[in-house]
Ligand code: HEM
């Protein structure tokens with residue numbers, strides 16, 4: 054037993070295996086790195102959130118009463134930059150993905166543990182660059198950095214911020230390469246591709262997009278810097294450049310980037326839905342291939358951000374029809390999740406509340422995306438609050454709901470502690486209500502005529518804006534509650550056993566928290582994912598016997 | 611097309627025919643979105659309640675929804691999506707293609723104002739007077755960054771770019787004052803880059819034109835710029851001229867020395883002036899100097915308008 058226990062006779066796991074700052078800052082354990090990332094991205098989420106508070110406060114009245122226009126422009130720009138590049142893109146992959154992929158496939162760690170640690174340092178360097186730019190006064194170009202405003206006209210710290218975005222891309226790429234190699238090479242014996250949890254498929258697809266897309270935005274940023282500093286004419290017509298070229302390059306990355314943000318979350322939802330219905334997912338292969346086809350098709354639709362940019366109407370038509378196609382796999386996923394509930398054993402635990410919320414909100418986000426991809430509608434709502442509402446429904450209602458759901462699902466695994474049931478359910482509901490109150494009115498605002506990125510607006514738009522600001526207050530409270538009880542639970546939470554939810558998956562077969570090398574005996578797998586029934590294909594009932602809450606099976610970890 | 615009210619707090623007034631068409635497809639899209647969202651919401655809630663877990667170690671039932679559903683929910687959405695695409699593209703093409711008889715106005719966006727020029731030569735800032743019942747085509751460019759011209763009541767918008775022309779058209783069907791918004795973020799005062807389209811009965815419009823600013827005929831000033839910038843030394847209707855005759859040029863197909871062709875529109879003339887080397891007209895040498903930096907947006911507009919007026 055000695056190697057399984059520490060000096061105090063406690064069970065040895067990744068958190069108590071070693072103490073001290075150095076043991077964290079130099080760790081190569083994917084689980085510890087996941088926690089390092091969790092700390093870093095939470096910081097940027099909080100900062101981005103503070104800026105959102107500023108934005109919503111300013112917009113509560115039509116006039117300019119809180120901040121100067123220039124400050125307002127910097128607020129919404131930094132909000133977007135921090136939330137997208139430093140929070141949402143790394144959010145699930147770098148934390149839950151990092152923590153869970155090796156566990157889910159029965160591996161000891163990722164393929165390149167040092168690269169994994171290095172990616173966290175690169176991320177932080179990028180974050181520091183960006184914070185430095187904020188401290189200098191920030192940037193005011195919008196997160197989209199449109200030229201020639203960004204290269205010639207803006208009097209703000211464009212290059213510093215852009216360097217932050219440039220650098221953080223490398224950390225994404227490092228993580229993505231790590232995932233791809235790990236998933237290819239390190240699956241436990243018997244764990245074939247079609248036995249993988251869909252979370253792993255989703256991360257595989259995401260990693261492909263990251264590797265193929267991120268270099269494009271990196272090059273684009275370098276071009277912006279070259280034009281801004283060296284006055285090399287690329288985008289500014291006054292220097293002989295083409296401003297629309299920038300938009301092509303930017304969206305060629307940034308449309309796929311929206312799938313970098315949503316696919317991992319969809320992976321989380323597949324895990325939650327199965328665990329909380331105790332049922333094999335409906336259409337496993339459809340969901341797996343939907344992830345991959347979203348990843349591929351996602352590269353062909355960037356022009357739907359540019360219908361009115363002077364691109365030819367025929368190009369617009371092509372991008373419109375392709376965007377319609379990319380909506381199909383998204384629809385398939387939503388229907389499959391819903392069908393999985395049918396005759397499941399549906400529990401209403403906190404993570405499931407998030408999952409059900411995700412389904413509803415993502416559906417609205419996706420369907421309004423389809424409306425935007427419809428040329429005859431976009432000609433009116435392009436660049437209005439309708440678009441703002443759409444992407445918050447998919448990114449906040451979708452991606453962040455999935456992230457929080459996943460965090461609540463795996464928290465007992467990560468920390469070995471349970472959080473308070475009442476508060477967690479309460480905050481899930483507060484978030485859902487606050488979210489809808491914040492963003493639903495924005496659909497109406499956009500159609501009525503409010504352009505995005507407006508510091509002051511005509512008084513007739515005020516009622517809807519006040520609703521939105523009120524909703525944002527509720528949403529903010531909803532996000533703060535988990536912050537408190539998560540911290541609280543680390544110390545005072547009830548201890549979680551190996552598998553508090555009675556879920557199937559290799560990660561639930563090892564201790565909570567898992568030992569440093571994840572499993573004491575390398576697992577072999579002879580069941581399909583989500584094999585809850587005793588005689589599911591490929592399964593022997595062993596998986597469920599090991600998982601079910603009443604089972605006396607010995608601890609593996 | 612009278613299924614819905616003309617006025618509602620949910621959408622702006624409709625002042626053009628295109629606005630009615632955009633609203634029709636918007637309501638169709640909204641209907642589809644509502645039906646599917648409700649369908650999903652109702653199913654999710656129903657299943658979550660009906661099949662809620664009753665014992666801690668209960669497992670989901672063996673029975674799955676039938677597999678053919680996968681086909682149903684791939685094909686039906688695909689069909690609906692293609693309808694939305696086709697309908698949307700149809701509306702969009704109408705909204706983007708100005709009728710041939712549209713009256714042309716020039717628009718220049720600049721941080722943070724709109725400058726307008728009437729075909730008769732009158733100029734305005736931020737206000738644009740137009741007659742109702744007449745198709746109006748805006749030929750737009752920017753002096754600095756990208757802007758975007760939007761009038762919600764007309765349901766049309768278009769980006770306004772530096773270095774090229776984009777167009778937008780509308781035919782207002784009732785007099786009124788309609789707000790113009792700059793819809794592409796353009797810097798500090800973006801949200802104040804607003805204006806109004808003032809639509810008037812044609813007779814009132816004529817009166818306004820007559821009573822308003824002095825009428826400097828646009829075509830004459832264009833001719834002056836053409837002479838000031840020495841264009842007329844090379845471009846004259848003589849066989850021995852160094853440059854091609856520009857009479858009757860506008861709207862014709864041009865053939866270049868590299869074999870490519872293009873229609874001579876505003877963007878072509880603009881490029882010919884600013885980047886003459888981009889296309890070399892068949893039968894001429896690369897003699898034309900670039901006027902980049904020597905003519906400003908306003909002069910360009912005048913020159914283009916002048917060249918357009920040179921019809922035989
Ligand atoms: C169902 C599939 C989707 C379709 C058809 C779709 C379509 C569109 C279209 C056409 C636009 C451009 C609107 C405009 O500017 O006029 C847009 C904007 C946007 N979408 Fe989506 N979308 C979909 C899903 C998503 C997802 C999953 C995300 C992110 C998780 C997302 C994030 C965004 C963002 C961030 C923007 C705005 C970018 C900006 O201008 O700042 N979309 N979407």
Ligand SMILES: [Cu+2]
Pocket residue numbers: 307308311354355357358
């Ligand atoms: Cu997109």
Ligand SMILES: [Cu+2]
Pocket residue numbers: 756757758792793794795796797800801803
């Ligand atoms: Cu603007």
